[in-house]
Amino acid sequence: MLLEVDDVHVFYGAVEALKGISLQVAKGEIVALIGANGAGKTTTLKMISGVRPVKTGKVRFDGQDITHMPGHKRVDLGLCQAPEGRGIFPGMTVVENLEMGAFNRKGSLTEDFDRVYDLFPRLAERRKQVGGTMSGGEQQMLAIGRALMARPEVLLLDEPSMGLAPKLVSQIFSIIRQINAQGTTVLLVEQNAVQALTLAHRAYVLEIGKIVRSAPAADLLADDSVRAAYLGGDLGASA
Amino acid sequence: MKKSRPAVMKAAAVVGVAALGLGACGSSKSSNTGSSATTASGGGGSSTSAVKIGFFGALSGANAALGINILNGEKLAISQYMAGHPKVAVTVDSFDSQGDPSQANNGAQKLIGDKVVAVVGPAFSGESKAANPYFAQAGIPHITASATNVALAQSGDKFFYRGLADDSAQGPGDANYLVKTLGAKTIAVIDDKSSYGQGLADYVRSQIKTDGATDVVDDHVDPNGQDYSSTVNKIVAAKPAAVFYGGYYDAAGRLIKQLKDKGYTGAFMSGDGSEDPHFITDAGATAAEGAYLSCACEDTSAAPSAATFNTAYQAAYGTPPAIYSGEGYDVTNFLLAAIKAGNTTPSAINNYLKTNSWTGITKTLKFQSDGDLVGGTVYVYQVKNGKITQIGTTPS
Amino acid sequence: MHLHSFVTQFWPSTVDGVTLGSIYALFALGYTLVYGVLKLINFAHSEVFMVGTMSAMWIMHFLNISAIQSGFALVGALLLAALFSMGGSAATALALERVAYRPLRRRGASRLAALISAIGASFVLQQVFEVYYSNQYSNFPRLFKHSTLFNIGSAQITTDRVLIVVAAVVMMVALERTVALTKLGRGIRAVAQDPETATLMGVNIDRTIMYTFLLGGIMAGVAAVLWNVRFEQTRFDIGFLPGIKAFTAAVLGGIGNIRGALLGGLIIGLLELYGASVFGSQWRDTTVFVVLVLVLLFRPSGLLGESLARARA
Ligand SMILES: Nc1ncnc2c1ncn2[C@@H]1O[C@H](COP(=O)(O)OP(=O)(O)OP(=O)(O)O)[C@@H](O)[C@H]1O
Ligand SMILES: [Mg+2]
Numbered sequence: 001m002l003l004e005v006d007d008v009h010v011f012y013g014a015v016e017a018l019k020g021i022s023l024q025v026a027k028g029e030i031v032a033l034i035g036a037n038g039a040g041k042t043t044t045l046k047m048i049s050g051v052r053p054v055k056t057g058k059v060r061f062d063g064q065d066i067t068h069m070p071g072h073k074r075v076d077l078g079l080c081q082a083p084e085g086r087g088i089f090p091g092m093t094v095v096e097n098l099e100m101g102a103f104n105r106k107g108s109l110t111e112d113f114d115r116v117y118d119l120f121p122r123l124a125e126r127r128k129q130v131g132g133t134m135s136g137g138e139q140q141m142l143a144i145g146r147a148l149m150a151r152p153e154v155l156l157l158d159e160p161s162m163g164l165a166p167k168l169v170s171q172i173f174s175i176i177r178q179i180n181a182q183g184t185t186v187l188l189v190e191q192n193a194v195q196a197l198t199l200a201h202r203a204y205v206l207e208i209g210k211i212v213r214s215a216p217a218a219d220l221l222a223d224d225s226v227r228a229a230y231l232g233g234d235l236g237a238s239a
Numbered sequence: 240m241k242k243s244r245p246a247v248m249k250a251a252a253v254v255g256v257a258a259l260g261l262g263a264c265g266s267s268k269s270s271n272t273g274s275s276a277t278t279a280s281g282g283g284g285s286s287t288s289a290v291k292i293g294f295f296g297a298l299s300g301a302n303a304a305l306g307i308n309i310l311n312g313e314k315l316a317i318s319q320y321m322a323g324h325p326k327v328a329v330t331v332d333s334f335d336s337q338g339d340p341s342q343a344n345n346g347a348q349k350l351i352g353d354k355v356v357a358v359v360g361p362a363f364s365g366e367s368k369a370a371n372p373y374f375a376q377a378g379i380p381h382i383t384a385s386a387t388n389v390a391l392a393q394s395g396d397k398f399f400y401r402g403l404a405d406d407s408a409q410g411p412g413d414a415n416y417l418v419k420t421l422g423a424k425t426i427a428v429i430d431d432k433s434s435y436g437q438g439l440a441d442y443v444r445s446q447i448k449t450d451g452a453t454d455v456v457d458d459h460v461d462p463n464g465q466d467y468s469s470t471v472n473k474i475v476a477a478k479p480a481a482v483f484y485g486g487y488y489d490a491a492g493r494l495i496k497q498l499k500d501k502g503y504t505g506a507f508m509s510g511d512g513s514e515d516p517h518f519i520t521d522a523g524a525t526a527a528e529g530a531y532l533s534c535a536c537e538d539t540s541a542a543p544s545a546a547t548f549n550t551a552y553q554a555a556y557g558t559p560p561a562i563y564s565g566e567g568y569d570v571t572n573f574l575l576a577a578i579k580a581g582n583t584t585p586s587a588i589n590n591y592l593k594t595n596s597w598t599g600i601t602k603t604l605k606f607q608s609d610g611d612l613v614g615g616t617v618y619v620y621q622v623k624n625g626k627i628t629q630i631g632t633t634p635s
Numbered sequence: 636m637h638l639h640s641f642v643t644q645f646w647p648s649t650v651d652g653v654t655l656g657s658i659y660a661l662f663a664l665g666y667t668l669v670y671g672v673l674k675l676i677n678f679a680h681s682e683v684f685m686v687g688t689m690s691a692m693w694i695m696h697f698l699n700i701s702a703i704q705s706g707f708a709l710v711g712a713l714l715l716a717a718l719f720s721m722g723g724s725a726a727t728a729l730a731l732e733r734v735a736y737r738p739l740r741r742r743g744a745s746r747l748a749a750l751i752s753a754i755g756a757s758f759v760l761q762q763v764f765e766v767y768y769s770n771q772y773s774n775f776p777r778l779f780k781h782s783t784l785f786n787i788g789s790a791q792i793t794t795d796r797v798l799i800v801v802a803a804v805v806m807m808v809a810l811e812r813t814v815a816l817t818k819l820g821r822g823i824r825a826v827a828q829d830p831e832t833a834t835l836m837g838v839n840i841d842r843t844i845m846y847t848f849l850l851g852g853i854m855a856g857v858a859a860v861l862w863n864v865r866f867e868q869t870r871f872d873i874g875f876l877p878g879i880k881a882f883t884a885a886v887l888g889g890i891g892n893i894r895g896a897l898l899g900g901l902i903i904g905l906l907e908l909y910g911a912s913v914f915g916s917q918w919r920d921t922t923v924f925v926v927l928v929l930v931l932l933f934r935p936s937g938l939l940g941e942s943l944a945r946a947r948a
Pocket of ligand 1: 012015017038041084
């Protein structure tokens with residue numbers, strides 16, 4: 001397994017946000033993590049990225065125990081995240097934001113810029129624009145592009161479709177598929193469960209800090225109880 | 240007197256407590272009756288009783304030098320007195336005020352509690368203002384050897400004495416010196432807004448007008464500030480013949496230095512607050528050279544009457560007497576004269592001070608009813624070859 | 636009001652104001668950088684400056700350099716003074732971060748706690764220098780003649796003024812470029828704008844904060860040596876007044892904003908001198924603070940806005 005989370009508990013003060021989470025992501029997979037608001041999806045990704053401390057449990061990357069490794073070092077290992085809310089640096093230009101993605105990398109970035117501009121021609125047009133003035137969709141492209149600049153082994157995406165128009169949503173999802181096809185493993189958190197499950201190979205269902213289901217994505221998509229609980233509103237759209 | 244450092248204390252004046260006992264004069268009488276304040280002597284030789292003379296002033300902190308000078312003068316007077324095996328032994332009871340007026344209450348209570356019969360001090364005007372009422376209430380005579388704020392004598396304190404001329408003598412004296420002796424017709428008068436500095440400068444401002452000169456620039460500097468360029472620009476634009484500064488030595492040093500840097504060539508004068516070697520180090524020797532400083536204190540090293548004192552002081556402390564040492568010595572001797580004359584209670588000493596006089600090494604001490612000196616000379620000093628040298632007195 | 640003296644002293648006031656203002660501006664950078672990154676006021680920054688003035692003065696005394704120098708000796712003495720000043724200030728800034736801030740940050744303490752910690756550190760540093768060094772002013776030697784190069788109106792432009800203003804501007808530009816163009820600068824801006832995302836990008840927050848203190852310390856060190864050149868004396872409490880002015884400059888320009896510090900510093904230097912010439916020297920500080928309050932009433936985030944976060948650094 002490339003990424004393994006083993007019985008992890010995370011607290012916010014006295015509140016236990018993750019109550020013993022275990023999950024695995026294999027190389028080359030797209031794994032989706034779905035669940036209601038406040039279930040702990042973002043907390044899970046932040047914990048994996050090392051910006052939320054683990055109380056008990058283990059996180060392993062490529063066999064190495066990274067449970068207590070500082071967040072910035074995990075980036076060097078190949079764990080990269082496009083966070084919820086995009087986390088664009090508002091005072092930096094598109095180019096500078098992309099450079100932030102490659103913060104610790106040495107050597108030429110030309111190839112990486114080309115790849116990102118190739119995936120998101122919009123960004124190429126707006127290199128000098130300041131992040132804070134970009135539209136929501138553009139910021140999301142920038143967030144994903146920036147994460148790719150690190151040449152991650154595992155890309156963590158927290159609600160990449162949030163707040164986007166349906167057309168843009170499908171565009172983003174097809175880009176994720178493309179990135180995965182180019183060899184990047186993806187762990188995807190989504191509210192937009194139908195599309196996430198359509199895209200993913202496997203999925204976990206999270207409910208108030210606990211994993212309640214784990215199955216191939218297609219099975220969950222077909223499962224009535226899952227549909228009722230998480231896919232209700234989206235049924236029509238997914239059809 | 241010198242005021243203490245700018246930041247900490249404003250008007251500081253050291254009051255020399257009058258030490259009891261006559262040093263030089265009259266034959267000693269046996270101690271008088273009913274001196275309840277006197278304690279049994281542990282002291283020297285033949286004495287049959289003992290009293291304490293307090294000291295109140297800064298012995299540590301930024302302004303310690305002045306207090307130490309005065310205390311050394313006081314101790315020298317007392318040790319000379321004790322060497323004569325007097326009937327009444329006298330010891331020193333000192334309080335280190337650090338020059339901080341907020342310590343004044345503590346200091347007064349300590350000395351009063353220790354039953355001192357008189358106090359040399361407080362040293363600075365600021366702490367005097369705070370402490371004097373306690374001594375007045377306790378009926379303990381207190382002689383300052385250094386506090387020159389005029390108002391200290393105006394509070395109706397019947398136990399207050401001042402062993403040197405006050406600022407009302409110094410300010411006009413300085414103005415007279417600038418106008419009459421140096422011939423300056425246009426003068427810039429600057430101060431630091433402290434009660435001492437502005438008080439002194441205001442006396443200068445009014446006296447130069449009386450003397451027929453013009454106050455061409457009036458400005459105030461922040462004694463804690465470094466940049467005096469706005470004041471300097473005004474002075475340089477007005478080109479006065481002389482600048483007077485009311486305040487303390489460090490700001491005075493900065494002012495003269497920044498003036499000279501901008502090409503000012505006229506005379507510079509400041510009061511006793513600036514009469515300190517640090518004035519020269521702060522200004523730089525070149526900038527300070529030629530500056531005039533005034534003080535109601537006398538440089539005893541120049542006084543023939545003080546030769547014995549100078550030698551004894553050097554022998555006792557390993558340094559020559561410095562500012563206010565002579566005044567501290569004189570006021571203590573006045574108190575010792577009172578004790579020698581048989582006065583060992585605070586009230587008896589107080590009466591003695593009011594009705595007698597004492598010729599010391601710096602001057603004859605004789606007090607008016609408000610405790611201020613009768614007469615009182617203001618001495619003029621000048622920085623010559625990097626040394627503060629006494630050059631004369633102010634004209635009247 | 637003395638509008639006449641404002642007019643007659645306009646040029647000298649301007650020159651003196653710009654000189655003082657350039658020092659304030661350099662000094663203000665430390666407040667602004669640390670605020671930008673940590674959102675807290677480093678109240679001990681005035682002591683970072685003080686240690687700089689002390690270090691420069693100390694090396695001159697130690698090497699017995701007390702007179703006018705020329706040629707290489709002058710350049711060497713100035714560089715040495717600057718190096719010690721920057722070193723002393725930078726070391727103090729780093730030590731403060733380590734001792735007074737980092738432990739609190741690790742424990743997630745409030746900003747108020749950090750503020751108290753800074754005030755405490757400030758007292759400690761002052762008193763250490765007061766007790767173990769001196770409570771009197773110590774002099775910094777005049778290393779070169781402050782001769783007049785040319786005049787602007789009635790103002791003499793002297794060598795020391797030129798040195799101060801040029802050095803300050805060069806350092807400000809160097810810092811601005813560092814923050815705008817280097818990897819270190821990007822890291823600082825990233826932490827200022829969004830520390831968590833910065834970590835997700837691989838930025839080492841602790842190290843970036845350390846570098847921020849370091850840069851602020853170096854700038855304060857340059858301010859300190861220029862202060863020594865201008866006023867030639869220092870004492871344990873020397874940082875207090877210019878510290879307040881520099882902090883005010885940072886707020887006036889927009890705290891967190893590097894260009895704002897420059898603008899704020901110059902405005903405050905000039906206001907002090909102009910205010911003093913119009914109202915009398917006793918009103919110079921009042922003038923500054925009245926203007927500050929008025930500006931903040933209309934532009935609560937300062938003239939250029941609170942930056943590092945918003946605009947480009
Ligand atoms: N910084 C925080 N402090 C305290 N509680 C927090 C914090 N962040 C998250 N929580 C709580 O932890 C729980 C999980 O939050 P999390 O953000 O992981 O949910 P989520 O599954 O990502 O939800 P959403 O779909 O709304 O983004 C919630 O109850 C939330 O209120
Ligand atoms: Mg979330």
